[in-house]
Amino acid sequence: MKLLRRLRRRRKDNLGQVATRSFLRVELEGTRKQEIETGRLRLVVAGALFALAFAVVGGQLINVSLLGIDYRPRAHHGDGVAGYSGARADIVDRNGVLIATNLPAASLYADPALVLDAEEAALRLAAVLPELSHDALIAKLTADRRFVWIKRHLTPRQQYEINRLGLPGLAFERDERRVYPHGPLLAHALGYTGIDNRGLAGLELALDSRLAGEAGQQDGPLALSIDLRVQHVLHEELSAAVVEFEALGAAGLVLDVETGEVLAMVSLPDFDPNLPGQPDANARFNRTTLGVYEMGSTFKTFTLAAALDSGVVTLSDGYDASEPIKISRYWIRDYHPENRFLTVPEIFMYSSNIGAAKMAIDIGTERQRAFLGSLGLLSAAEIELPELGAPLAPSPWREINTMTISFGHGIAVPPLNLARATAAMVNGGLLRPSTLLKHDGAAAVPGVPVIQPETSDIMRALLRLVVDEGTGKNAAAPGFQMGGKTGTSEKVVAGSYERKALITSFVGAFPMDAPRYVVLVMVDEPHGNAKTFGYATAGWTAAPSVGRVVSRIGPLLGVTPLVPNAEPRADDVLVMIGNEEAELASF
Numbered sequence: 023m024k025l026l027r028r029l030r031r032r033r034k035d036n037l038g039q040v041a042t043r044s045f046l047r048v049e050l051e052g053t054r055k056q057e058i059e060t061g062r063l064r065l066v067v068a069g070a071l072f073a074l075a076f077a078v079v080g081g082q083l084i085n086v087s088l089l090g091i092d093y094r095p096r097a098h099h100g101d102g103v104a105g106y107s108g109a110r111a112d113i114v115d116r117n118g119v120l121i122a123t124n125l126p127a128a129s130l131y132a133d134p135a136l137v138l139d140a141e142e143a144a145l146r147l148a149a150v151l152p153e154l155s156h157d158a159l160i161a162k163l164t165a166d167r168r169f170v171w172i173k174r175h176l177t178p179r180q181q182y183e184i185n186r187l188g189l190p191g192l193a194f195e196r197d198e199r200r201v202y203p204h205g206p207l208l209a210h211a212l213g214y215t216g217i218d219n220r221g222l223a224g225l226e227l228a229l230d231s232r233l234a235g236e237a238g239q240q241d242g243p244l245a246l247s248i249d250l251r252v253q254h255v256l257h258e259e260l261s262a263a264v265v266e267f268e269a270l271g272a273a274g275l276v277l278d279v280e281t282g283e284v285l286a287m288v289s290l291p292d293f294d295p296n297l298p299g300q301p302d303a304n305a306r307f308n309r310t311t312l313g314v315y316e317m318g319s320t321f322k323t324f325t326l327a328a329a330l331d332s333g334v335v336t337l338s339d340g341y342d343a344s345e346p347i348k349i350s351r352y353w354i355r356d357y358h359p360e361n362r363f364l365t366v367p368e369i370f371m372y373s374s375n376i377g378a379a380k381m382a383i384d385i386g387t388e389r390q391r392a393f394l395g396s397l398g399l400l401s402a403a404e405i406e407l408p409e410l411g412a413p414l415a416p417s418p419w420r421e422i423n424t425m426t427i428s429f430g431h432g433i434a435v436p437p438l439n440l441a442r443a444t445a446a447m448v449n450g451g452l453l454r455p456s457t458l459l460k461h462d463g464a465a466a467v468p469g470v471p472v473i474q475p476e477t478s479d480i481m482r483a484l485l486r487l488v489v490d491e492g493t494g495k496n497a498a499a500p501g502f503q504m505g506g507k508t509g510t511s512e513k514v515v516a517g518s519y520e521r522k523a524l525i526t527s528f529v530g531a532f533p534m535d536a537p538r539y540v541v542l543v544m545v546d547e548p549h550g551n552a553k554t555f556g557y558a559t560a561g562w563t564a565a566p567s568v569g570r571v572v573s574r575i576g577p578l579l580g581v582t583p584l585v586p587n588a589e590p591r592a593d594d595v596l597v598m599i600g601n602e603e604a605e606l607a608s609f
Contacts, residue, residue, distance in 0.1 A: 109198060110219050111233045112243040113212065115250040116285075116460045120243075121208055122226075124219075127199040128181045130172040132163055136191035140164045143189050147172065150183045163191075174217040175199045200226075204250070206292040207257055210308040210409075211248060211284075211458060214295035222298070223306070225458060228406045245460040247283035252276050255574045256286040260543065263567045264290055267548035267558065273309035273437050274567075276575065277540040279445035279531065281461045282454035284405070284438075285539070285579075287311075312409040314434040315525050315544065318509030318560070319373045319493075320444075321430035323529075325382055326370055326484065327447055328393040331477040334384050340365040343376040349422050354379050357510070357559070370484045371492035373508065375429045382428035383421070390424055391415075396472050397443035397453060399435050404455040411436045430509055437527070441542040444529045448485065448505070448537040451478045486534045497530055497565035499572035501583030505537075506530025506568065508560035513547070523547050526560035528568045533581055541575075543567045 113122035137143055144159035151173055162170045175197060176184070184192065200215040202208070213224015220234065221227035225246070233244060260272040276286040289309040298306075307313065329335045343364045347354040356374050369377030382390055394400055394415075402410040414434040416423040426432040438456060446453040452469025461467060473481075485505030488494040493508045509527040512519040527544040531537040543564045554562035576583060 110200060110215070113225070113233070114243045114245050115248050115253075116246060116283075117249065117251075118243075118245070119250045121204055121246070121248075121250065122200065122202050122212055124198045125201050127175045127197045128194040129174045129197045130176055130181075130184060130192060130194055132170050132172050133168050133191050133193070134163055134165050134170065135168055137163050138190055143191070146187050146189065147184070150180060150187070202295045205294050205296065207250075207253060208248065209292040209295050210289045210306075210310065211246070211287045211407075212295060214298040216298075223409070224308075225406060228408050247278075247281075247285060247458055247460045248287065249285045249578070251578050252575045253286040253288070255578075256571055257288045259567045259571050259574075260288050260290055263543070263545055263548070263563065266553075267545060267551065267563050269545050269548045269563075271304075271309060271546040273313065273542075273544045273546075274571075275310055275437060275441045275540070275542045276571070277441045277445055277456065277542075279449040279454075279537055279540055281467045282442070282445075282456045283461055284456055284458050287458070289313075308407070308409045309437065309544070309546070311403060311405065311407055311436050311438045312411045314411045314414055314436055315527075316431055316434050316511040316514075317437075317440050317527055317544075318430040318511035318525065319375075319378075320440060320507045320509035320527055320529050321427065321433070322370060322373065322378050323444060323447055323481065323485070323507050324394060324397060324399070325378050325385070325390075325428040326366065327473055327477060327481055328385050328390060329381050330366075330480055331473045332385065332389065335366050335381060337366050337480065341369065341377045341380040343369070343374045345376075347376055347379055347425070349425060352422065354425060367484060367487060370507075371487050373429075373488075373493050378428040379425040382424050385424075387419055387421065387424045390427065391419055393472075394427075394433075396470075397446060399433070399439055399443055403436060403438045403442065405438065406458050413439060430511060437542055437544050440527075440529060441540050444507075444531065444542075445540045446472050447481045448478060448531045448534070448540070450475045482531075482534050482537060485531065489530070493561045494528060494530070494565050496561055497528055497569040497572075499532065499569045499576065502572050502576045502581060503533040503535055503584065504530055504569065504572060505532070505534040506541075506565070508565055510559045524558055526558065526564045528560050528564040530568050530572070532572050532576065533584075538581070539575075539579065541568050541571055543571070 109124050112120060112124075115121055134140075140160055140163040143163055144156055147159055148154055148156050154173065159172070162172060172192070173180075176194075181194060198219060200219055202212060202214075211224060213226040214222055215226050216222050221230035226233065229244065256274045256276060260274050263269065264272050272288070272290045274286070274288045275284060277284055287310050289307070291305045293305040340363055343356060343359070344361050354375050356372075356376055358372065360368070360372055360374070364372065364374055364377050368374070369381070391400075398404075400413055400415050402412045413436070416432055423432050442453070442456050446469070451471055451473040453472045454467050454469040482505060485507060486503065488507055489497050489504045494506050497504055497506050506528055507530075509529070511525050512521055513523040513525055514520070515523060525544065525546060526548055527542065529540065529542040531540045545563050545567075548558045548563040550556040550558040550562065
């Protein structure tokens with residue numbers, strides 16, 4: 023019995039242990055299942071979140087790439103300065119070469135309320151942006167506003183270095199910066215924009231509404247009349263003249279006489295429009311359109327044209343230039359006197375002030391003033407620039423003014439006005455408006471008749487004579503039939519003329535058998551050197567530059583050079599014209 027009870031007790035204990043083990047096994051399996059379910063749930067949630075994130079990113083990409091939706095900020099902030107406001111239209115030259123465009127940039131701003139330590143932030147920012155004042159940074163970072171600009175248009179490296187600082191309260195806003203790939207080459211024609219991409223000078227200001235925002239993008243790039251190749255040649259030759267003659271500056275133009283298009287416009291000194299805040303006012307001053315100067319004997323072109331066109335003189339007429347003219351307390355003399363009677367062509371060829379003054383008296387004051395007015399020499403030029411100078415003319419216009427203006431003294435005009443008027447003298451007698459915009463070529467550019475075509479023919483021969491035999495010999499460009507006129511004048515300093523401070527200029531045209539281009543070069547206060555035998559007049563300083571410019575740009579513009587010996591001489595042409603006039607007179 024005892025043995026039986028012991029066996030039953032052992033069996034019961036074994037059953038209890040088995041039950042306990044079964045219970046523990048069930049409990050462990052339940053825990054594992056719960057952990058697996060928990061892990062599976064977490065994976066599902068994580069997968070859903072990743073899927074949602076990818077869906078959002080994909081949606082944004084579709085919006086931007088396919089639908090064209092723009093998510094860039096366009097807000098006006100607390101300091102009243104606008105944020106990014108859209109791209110500005112590109113500018114190209116007449117051949118489609120890019121000369122102004124936009125590049126993406128970042129601008130740094132701060133929320134002063136989120137800046138923890140303004141002193142430390144200012145010190146660390148000044149290390150990256152040393153051009154910023156420490157005191158100015160402190161003032162901005164402690165301002166009682168929620169938005170202040172710190173620095174506009176950062177470079178990528180500046181943005182990277184500031185981002186590395188990890189300063190709270192600082193952030194970047196997407197922006198665009200106007201960029202001029204050719205630097206100073208087109209500075210005065212293009213002008214420049216401000217930090218908010220609005221035009222502040224030049225074409226950028228004059229055509230701001232055309233270039234700005236969505237309208238500019240829809241119209242496409244703005245095509246200028248300027249030929250970058252011609253611009254480069256003119257800029258290089260003027261820069262060389264300034265260095266060679268130690269001049270204060272220079273100005274130059276290349277003008278199409280048939281369309282009025284400006285192919286090149288240079289004013290020296292110039293500046294880099296990518297850094298408009300750095301140059302002084304002298305560098306920003308556009309001498310070609312804003313500056314007004316007494317252009318000296320280049321005005322004899324208009325004196326002879328007025329006299330010939332009105333019938334006051336013919337080519338066979340002349341004046342006694344053997345003695346200086348005394349009027350009031352002034353003397354009118356020739357720079358290189360011939361001391362004899364000079365025919366009309368000789369007065370022009372030798373640039374006689376005495377002969378021109380006597381011719382002007384025969385023309386008359388009223389007729390002279392009306393003629394110069396018809397050439398646009400008494401009013402501001404017509405061109406797409408805000409920097410335009412108004413000519414200075416005497417009032418009242420007395421007899422002495424009539425005499426001195428005949429050779430370019432006592433009247434001051436911008437170089438552009440002179441080039442435009444000269445174009446009318448050689449293109450058949452039509453005055454056309456000048457422009458910096460490319461002409462589409464579909465329709466002829468209208469012009470206002472100012473002289474008869476026959477007078478224009480004579481003027482072409484006279485201008486050619488100056489280069490062949492007269493004061494403009496150094497402007498010769500073999501093969502291109504050059505014609506032109508020199509001009510030397512003294513600058514007015516403290517109310518009186520300064521003999522050693524000269525403005526020298528040469529305005530020429532080519533090819534003279536069928537003129538297409540006018541080239542003007544003006545040099546401000548050149549100094550003579552050994553090469554010029556000490557002379558600083560236009561024939562030695564401005565004329566050679568024009569000759570070199572024509573020799574270089576002629577082939578670029580499709581003008582085929584002629585064999586020098588095959589070129590007709592100006593004096594032969596004048597003899598032919600003179601014979602025709604004599605026949606007409608006898609008839």
